[in-house]
Structure formats: C-alpha cells, structure tokens
Amino acid sequence: MTDVLFTHSYFLRFDPKEFAAMTPYPPLGTLYAAAAVRRSGYSVSLFDSMLASAEAEIVPLLVEHRARILVIYDDDFNYLTKMCLTRMREAAFTLSAFAKQAGCAVVVHGSDPVDHVEAYLQHGADYVVCGEGEETLKKLLAYLLRSQGSVEEIRGLAFRSGELIVRTPRREVRKDLDALPLPARDLVDLERYRRAWTERHGYFSINMVTTRGCPFHCNWCAKPLYGQVYNSRSPRCVVEEMLELKRTVNPDHLWFCDDIFGLKPGWVQEFSRLVREQGASIPFKCLARVDLLLKGETIAQLSDAGCTSVWVGAESGSQKILNAMDKGTTVEQIQNATRALKSHGIRVGFFLQYGYPGEDREDIRKTFEMVRRAMPDEIGISVSYPLPGTKFYDSVRGQLNGKRNWVDSEDLAMMFRGTFIPEFYRVLHRVTHKNFRLWQGWDTARELARRRGRVDRAALRRLAASAYHMVTLPPLKARLEWLSRKEA
Numbered sequence: 001m002t003d004v005l006f007t008h009s010y011f012l013r014f015d016p017k018e019f020a021a022m023t024p025y026p027p028l029g030t031l032y033a034a035a036a037v038r039r040s041g042y043s044v045s046l047f048d049s050m051l052a053s054a055e056a057e058i059v060p061l062l063v064e065h066r067a068r069i070l071v072i073y074d075d076d077f078n079y080l081t082k083m084c085l086t087r088m089r090e091a092a093f094t095l096s097a098f099a100k101q102a103g104c105a106v107v108v109h110g111s112d113p114v115d116h117v118e119a120y121l122q123h124g125a126d127y128v129v130c131g132e133g134e135e136t137l138k139k140l141l142a143y144l145l146r147s148q149g150s151v152e153e154i155r156g157l158a159f160r161s162g163e164l165i166v167r168t169p170r171r172e173v174r175k176d177l178d179a180l181p182l183p184a185r186d187l188v189d190l191e192r193y194r195r196a197w198t199e200r201h202g203y204f205s206i207n208m209v210t211t212r213g214c215p216f217h218c219n220w221c222a223k224p225l226y227g228q229v230y231n232s233r234s235p236r237c238v239v240e241e242m243l244e245l246k247r248t249v250n251p252d253h254l255w256f257c258d259d260i261f262g263l264k265p266g267w268v269q270e271f272s273r274l275v276r277e278q279g280a281s282i283p284f285k286c287l288a289r290v291d292l293l294l295k296g297e298t299i300a301q302l303s304d305a306g307c308t309s310v311w312v313g314a315e316s317g318s319q320k321i322l323n324a325m326d327k328g329t330t331v332e333q334i335q336n337a338t339r340a341l342k343s344h345g346i347r348v349g350f351f352l353q354y355g356y357p358g359e360d361r362e363d364i365r366k367t368f369e370m371v372r373r374a375m376p377d378e379i380g381i382s383v384s385y386p387l388p389g390t391k392f393y394d395s396v397r398g399q400l401n402g403k404r405n406w407v408d409s410e411d412l413a414m415m416f417r418g419t420f421i422p423e424f425y426r427v428l429h430r431v432t433h434k435n436f437r438l439w440q441g442w443d444t445a446r447e448l449a450r451r452r453g454r455v456d457r458a459a460l461r462r463l464a465a466s467a468y469h470m471v472t473l474p475p476l477k478a479r480l481e482w483l484s485r486k487e488a
C-alpha cells in the first residue's frame with residue numbers, strides 16, 4: 001500500500017507533433033514534488049503518463065498500490081504544460097475519475113488547474129495546489145493523512161466548501177532551492193526513455209533545472225505558478241547533480257529546461273569553472289535571452305561548460321513588435337548573439353511568434369529578413385496565444401472567440417482577431433519553414449562549392465529538402481498572398 005500515487009497529465013501520445021518528434025523527458029516537476037513528499041516520510045509511487053498510451057493504464061496501479069491519494073502534479077518545467085492544452089486537461093479529468101472510482105482523494109497542480117480551478121473541482125479534484133507546489137502539498141498531506149492542522153490555514157490551496165470555492169492566500173515561493181531533494185528519478189523507467197531517444201536520435205538526453213521563474217516582463221508570457229520572481233540553485237549544487245547523473249544514468253546530453261539559464265550575475269562563470277574543475281561536463285542545450293548572452297564572456301563560458309545548443313526567444317524581426325511585446329531585446333542583439341554563439345560552435349534555435357496585435361506584412365517581412373541574415377540552425381514557430389494573467393490577454397480579452405486554449409501543441413489557432421484571418425497564419429507557418437529549409441539548402445550548396453568537400457549525409461538531406469521546397473513553395477506563397485487580402 002502506498003500513501004500517494006503521483007502522476008501528471010502530459011501524454012506524449014496525445015500530442016501528435018511532439019509524438020512524431022519523440023524527444024520525451026521525465027516529468028521533472030512531478031519528480032521534485034515526489035522527492036519532497038517522500039522526504040517527509042510518506043510512501044510514493046508514480047504513474048508516468050509521458051510514455052503511456054492511454055489514461056486507463058493507471059487503473060492497475062491504483063489497484064496495486066491502493067493509494068489513498070492521487071496527486072496529478074504537472075511538470076512545471078515542461079513548456080508544453082504551460083500551454084494548457086485541452087487534450088491534457090481531458091486526460092487529467094479522466095485520471096481523476098479513475099482515482100475516484102478507486103476511492104482516492106485527488107489533488108491537482110499545474111498551470112492549467114490554476115487557470116481553471118472550478119473546472120478541475122467539478123471533474124473530480126478535491127484540492128488544487130496553486131503556486132509553487134511542494135510545501136503546500138506536504139502540508140495538505142499532513143492534514144489528510146496525519147490529521148495535522150486545518151485545511152483553511154494551508155496557503156496556496158483551492159477547494160470546495162459546500163457551494164463555495166475557498167482560495168487560501170498565496171504562498172511565498174522558496175528561495176533556497178539547494179535545500180530541495182534531487183528529483184525522484186528512481187520512480188521513472190529511465191531505460192524506456194533511453195530506448196526512445198537512442199532508437200530515434202542515436203543518443204540519450206535527460207532534463208535538469210537550475211532555476212525557478214523569470215523576472216522579465218514579456219507581456220504575453222504567463223506565470224501562474226511563480227509570478228515575477230526568479231530563484232536559482234547554486235552552481236555547486238547543479239554540478240553535484242550532474243556528477244550524480246553521470247554516475248547513475250550516464251546520459252549523452254542534458255536539456256536545462258529553465259526559462260532562462262544563468263541569469264544571475266557571475267552564475268555561468270562559476271558554473272563553467274566548477275564543471276571543468278570537477279570533470280562534470282555533459283553536452284547540453286539551454287534557453288537564454290540574447291541581451292544576457294552578450295554580457296561579458298557568457299558565451300565563451302557556456303561553451304567551456306559543454307553547451308552545444310541555445311534557444312532564444314527571438315520572436316520577431318520587427319523592433320516595433322518586440323517593443324509592443326515588452327520583450328526588452330533588440331533585433332540587433334538577436335543578430336549579434338547568434339553570430340557570437342555560432343563563432344563558439346554553439347547551435348542556435350529561434351522561437352518565432354506571429355500574429356501579435358499590430359503585426360502587418362512589413363513586420364512579417366522583417367522577420368523573414370532577420371532569419372535569413374542570422375540563419376539559426378533551427379526555428380520553432382508559434383502564433384500569439386493569450387493566456388490569463390497576462391497584459392496581452394487583458395488587451396485582447398474582448399476579441400476572444402469561444403476557444404480559449406489549444407487542443408495540442410500543433411493547434412496554433414488564433415483565438416483573437418488578428419491582422420489576418422486564422423488560415424493565413426497556418427500557411428505563413430508553413431511558408432516560413434519551407435523558406436528556412438530552402439535557405440539552408442542554398443547555404444549548404446554554397447559551402448560545398450567553396451570547400452569542394454565530400455558530401456555527407458546531412459548535407460545531402462538538406463540539398464534534397466531544398467529541391468523539394470523549391471517546387472512546393474511558390475503555390476503556397478501565392479495562397480498566402482491571396483489569404484492576406486481576406487478580411488479578418
């Protein structure tokens with residue numbers, strides 16, 4: 001018998017684009033919470049939805065563990081959970097229903113439950129843990145399993161009391177992240193993850209996190225859990241975990257899934273020094289801001305620490321749009337940071353965003369121009385997505401149609417009145433990708449001609465893709481042109 005069965009609502013199987021990409025990571029936030037609860041003396045187990053095929057797979061575990069409480073604790077460090085996808089919300093409701101049938105109390109935590117407290121309470125949840133979760137969850141378990149304290153006095157909770165929904169005051173976030181136990185990775189079948197990665201990509205990547213939150217003000221970025229604060233683990237603590245991972249899991253690659261890696265002054269420098277000193281280096285990918293990357297020797301230090309890839313929120317090639325977003329960065333910084341990263345052999349990924357209010361054809365042209373000039377190694381494209389609690393959401397609230405959330409991560413529906421009709425953005429998404437692949441092919445051909453070198457497989461693939469896009473792009477561009485004349 002187990003005190004608490006943990007799970008989370010992100011099923012890779014239900015997100016077609018991500019399932020095709022097959023880059024699964026264990027639910028880090030869930031594993032942090034499970035470790036914290038276990039340290040408090042409760043027995044825990046896990047149903048890991050990430051690699052499961054259906055919600056019903058939890059049923060045998062509910063029977064086997066006879067848990068008293070099911071905690072559906074979404075991974076706060078997985079950006080896909082921050083998208084509040086409705087297919088995963090449905091999954092959470094189904095998991096709750098199975099737990100109820102098995103006689104469990106149900107606790108939920110995550111961005112979507114915080115945004116939709118009432119819906120979750122209507123669909124089987126007894127408690128919603130709001131904000132940072134570990135402390136609130138421990139207090140709630142003490143109340144439920146050890147009859148300690150009173151539920152009204154637990155900060156950071158929402159629950160039903162008769163017809164009313166009670167929301168207790170917000171809990172302060174934890175500052176001392178080093179004091180947290182390491183994520184309970186032993187609860188996960190890491191060999192399944194290793195197989196999924198190596199069969200598809202030829203290497204095994206695992207996730208870690210060094211910070212919580214972000215202090216910047218990009219006005220479309222929702223922060224329902226941590227608010228505007230930023231706290232960081234010490235470089236020493238992070239390097240110790242890397243050494244531990246090397247010893248126990250031996251991954252080929254790390255994904256630091258922080259919103260922003262190494263924001264604190266001097267952090268990257270110290271981290272880089274310790275990684276080299278202690279032989280902890282593992283090739284890694286992280287997210288960063290272009291303005292921070294350009295400070296001091298940050299990029300060289302990242303490279304020395306083993307960084308192989310950095311994704312930045314470039315968003316737009318139009319300064320007008322970056323300013324409207326309160327992004328706090330410039331197009332020039334995007335170009336400079338990309339150049340500097342490449343010169344250190346670090347691959348660059350751009351997140352691009354279309355559809356922000358006020359964006360017109362000229363702004364879109366500038367985004368194309370920025371991508372062509374910078375030529376990152378990868379791009380990811382989205383459209384502006386109004387999430388509650390943001391300035392952007394408030395500004396378009398009156399235009400929202402019935403749909404408030406995407407079904408899955410390739411939905412990309414425009415949920416407010418954009419400059420162009422929604423279909424325009426779907427086609428623009430494809431045109432941008434095709435243009436990008438075409439440019440990559442041209443650059444490859446030019447480079448091969450310059451070096452007169454052997455054509456390796458990757459180059460051949462890029463050339464073949466380029467030829468394909470050269471044929472398929474013109475009709476798509478014509479369609480985009482036609483759609484741009486339709487009234488939004």
Ligand code: SF4
Binds near residue numbers: 214217260
């Ligand atoms: S820097 Fe990134 S995480 Fe921070 S507010 Fe902007 S988009 Fe959000």
